[in-house]
Amino acid sequence: MQMNESDAIADVAQICASHPGRDPDRWDFFAAMQLIRTLEERLLELFGKGLLSGTTHTSIGQEASAVGVIWALDRARDIVFSSHRCHGHYLALRDAVEPLVAEVLGRVSGTCGGVGGSQHLCDANFYTSGVQGGIAAAATGAALAEKSKGTGAIAVPFLGDGTLGQGVVYEVLNMAALWRAPVLFVVELNGWAQTTPTHAAAAGDVRARARPFGVECRSVRADDVLEVHTAAKEAVRIVREEARPVFLSVDTHRLGPHSKGDDTRSPDELKMLREADPLARLRAALVQEDEGRVATLVEAARYRVERAVEAAAASPTGRLQDLLDRVADV
Secondary structure, three states: OOOOHHHHHHHHOOOOOOOOOOOOOHHHHHHHHHHHHHHHHHHHHHHHOOOOOOOOOOOOOOHHHHHHHHOOOOOOOOEEEEOOOOHHHHHHHHOOHHHHHHHHOOEOOOOOOOOOOHHHOEEOOEEEOOOHHHHHHHHHHHHHHHHHHOOOOOEEEEEEOHHHHOHHHHHHHHHHHHOOOOEEEEEEEOOEEOOEEHHHOOOOOHHHOOHHHOOEEEEEEOOOHHHHHHHHHHHHHHHHHHOOOEEEEEEOOOOOOOOOOOOOOOHHHHHHHHHOOHHHHHHHHHHHHHHHHHHHHHHHHHHHHHHHHHHHHOOOEOOHHHHHHHHHHO
């Protein structure tokens, strides 16, 4: 299916849209999840051709977590902290395809002038860092700052299985509980800490990690994005209205390796995960309602990503000095 430019722009305009006055439906979620999937698969292709600046880590398979949680936030004021696996979170919050692609390709038109890459994104109320335990601390500090200013904003760090092995996380949970920081700790549990299965690295119930500090623990499976969204909305409500932390565990699965080729999982396990892919399941359900609309949204996502790649290719390579000059002018 081929789309002309006006049709594509009209269709992608609804991807990741705020939809004032109503809750997003399954079509909205599908469009956003498909956009994330399309972009990350394209990034892997570009990496294979040596066109990325640095490395990349995808969240393929975890799109329901990113969109379901972030669309429960006030995306204009709440603050999101992500890690090296950040593209889905960024697109769900900012819907900025061209700046993200340009940044990962190291181009001056990127979010941070092409010198930050995935692990050093900074765009309004979105931040990333490869120091995963550190983002828990940074998010809690930001949450306390917003509380002191009375903005009503909350902070949301996205942590992973491996992050739960960082001592600073437990110091932060203690602080957040004592000072009633409005922070929602989201732990995306995909069963692995890089190439080590979680059960071999973390003792006890990881979903209850925050309970000894008096922090309420909630959990949801990411099989259905609507269920994730419903659980996230309730967690966000508690954090915002009661000004206290909540620990939300999202059981999800990454379909790709930790980075590019470092995957120690068996073929049988990967086959099982692909069969349970939340995006594929949602696509199959929507095809039964309107196959043409599904095809249009898939093509619209592809068109938007390709347009971003073309724009990035036409942009000069980013230089650190350019970024320093921009900061000095602020």
